[in-house]
Amino acid sequence: MTDPGHLFTRTLCDVVGREALTTRLSEEFVFADLGADAVRSLLTFDDLNELLATCSPEPPRLRLHRDGSPVPVDRYTETAASSRNARRVVRPEALYRELRAGASLVLDSLDRMHPPVGAAADDLMRLVRERAQANLYLIWGESRGFDTHWDDHDTVIVQVEGTKHWQVHGPGSRPYPMKNDVDHTHTPPRDADGELHLVWEGVLRPGQVVHVPRGWWHTVTGTGEVSMHLTFGFTRATGVEWAEALVRRLFEEEVFRRDLPRFAEPEVRRKHQGELAARVAELAEELDVDGFLTERDARFPRRTSFSLPWPVEEGAPPADARVEFVPILPPPLSREGERVAVTVGGRRYRFPAAVGPVLEAIAEHRTLTVAELAGHADVEVERAAQIVSVLSRHHLVLVR
Ligand SMILES: [Fe+2]
Numbered sequence: 001m002t003d004p005g006h007l008f009t010r011t012l013c014d015v016v017g018r019e020a021l022t023t024r025l026s027e028e029f030v031f032a033d034l035g036a037d038a039v040r041s042l043l044t045f046d047d048l049n050e051l052l053a054t055c056s057p058e059p060p061r062l063r064l065h066r067d068g069s070p071v072p073v074d075r076y077t078e079t080a081a082s083s084r085n086a087r088r089v090v091r092p093e094a095l096y097r098e099l100r101a102g103a104s105l106v107l108d109s110l111d112r113m114h115p116p117v118g119a120a121a122d123d124l125m126r127l128v129r130e131r132a133q134a135n136l137y138l139i140w141g142e143s144r145g146f147d148t149h150w151d152d153h154d155t156v157i158v159q160v161e162g163t164k165h166w167q168v169h170g171p172g173s174r175p176y177p178m179k180n181d182v183d184h185t186h187t188p189p190r191d192a193d194g195e196l197h198l199v200w201e202g203v204l205r206p207g208q209v210v211h212v213p214r215g216w217w218h219t220v221t222g223t224g225e226v227s228m229h230l231t232f233g234f235t236r237a238t239g240v241e242w243a244e245a246l247v248r249r250l251f252e253e254e255v256f257r258r259d260l261p262r263f264a265e266p267e268v269r270r271k272h273q274g275e276l277a278a279r280v281a282e283l284a285e286e287l288d289v290d291g292f293l294t295e296r297d298a299r300f301p302r303r304t305s306f307s308l309p310w311p312v313e314e315g316a317p318p319a320d321a322r323v324e325f326v327p328i329l330p331p332p333l334s335r336e337g338e339r340v341a342v343t344v345g346g347r348r349y350r351f352p353a354a355v356g357p358v359l360e361a362i363a364e365h366r367t368l369t370v371a372e373l374a375g376h377a378d379v380e381v382e383r384a385a386q387i388v389s390v391l392s393r394h395h396l397v398l399v400r
């Protein structure tokens with residue numbers, strides 16, 4: 001059985017090849033069969049029942065769709081009477097009735113509710129180096145929850161239970177359509193006979209994975225039996241984001257803070273335009289894409305997770321306590337004189353140089369006991385425990 005925390009960087013990369021995968025990402029459809037075993041620990045019906053009861057997700061985070069339209073929430077939820085703030089609570093019997101009638105259940109951000117899915121989402125983030133979210137889709141029967149459509153982000157679909165029929169039609173009339181776009185007309189690709197073009201058609205079974213690039217049209221239909229799949233969605237940085245970072249730098253430039261010379265002589269207006277264009281070109285040269293992406297990585301958010309009681313108590317954790325690294329992307333460590341510095345979630349941390357080897361070891365292995373960490377970092381166990389205690393207070397490691 002695959003560890004969900006390595007589902008993409010190891011299992012998927014072993015099947016497809018890491019380079020083949022990253023070069024085809026967002027550009028081509030990808031199919032891979034990881035085997036049912038690889039996804040068994042991700043999500044079971046028992047897990048789903050439990051999290052529906054304990055997290056009691058409300059619409060719109062949980063919603064039903066049928067034949068391309070949302071099912072009115074009054075049909076399957078009621079307002080909780082005992083709560084101080086009115087909450088919508090799913091009525092189990094109403095949910096069963098709607099699912100039996102062919103509705104599909106969508107549950108957003110499952111990665112925040114179910115640790116194995118969270119671990120898989122984190123692993124995908126390490127592969128694509130963008131924020132990813134996992135949504136659940138559950139349907140019985142032959143109906144389709146959604147019409148033929150495209151999504152404004154890249155997706156990796158993982159079939160967990162049952163089967164689902166997919167038709168992937170490919171990019172439409174507007175290549176690389178964006179979430180906040182200026183033109184929303186986008187029609188699907190058709191063959192000469194007017195039929196929807198087909199890039200791939202097939203039935204996904206448990207353990208099979210497809211990548212559908214942003215903007216690619218697809219039609220997904222039930223096969224008559226149950227289907228449960230996870231859609232991992234992520235939005236990659238585009239040239240627009242790079243240009244926005246460039247624009248933010250323009251506030252530092254006096255010539256850009258000045259008013260445009262609307263009422264000046266034509267010659268003055270032309271000169272001003274020339275100055276603006278020249279400075280933009282200079283700054284665009286300075287803000288190279290690699291530097292922009294490094295800055296973006298340094299702002300990569302951390303998961304909200306907690307490590308009580310260690311960050312509050314005075315004592316250090318025991319040698320057999322498990323230490324987990326919090327930052328999703330391994331941050332580069334830099335030396336600043338006698339100190340080591342690391343940027344996580346947009347914040348810069350500086351520690352005594354002795355912390356460096358411990359940080360490096362936990363960033364590489366992600367989870368280790370205090371004793372193992374001491375071994376990798378070549379420091380005394382007591383010293384490693386003290387450093388772990390400090391790192392946990394800054395939410396850089398969790399102690400279990
Ligand atoms: Fe979709």
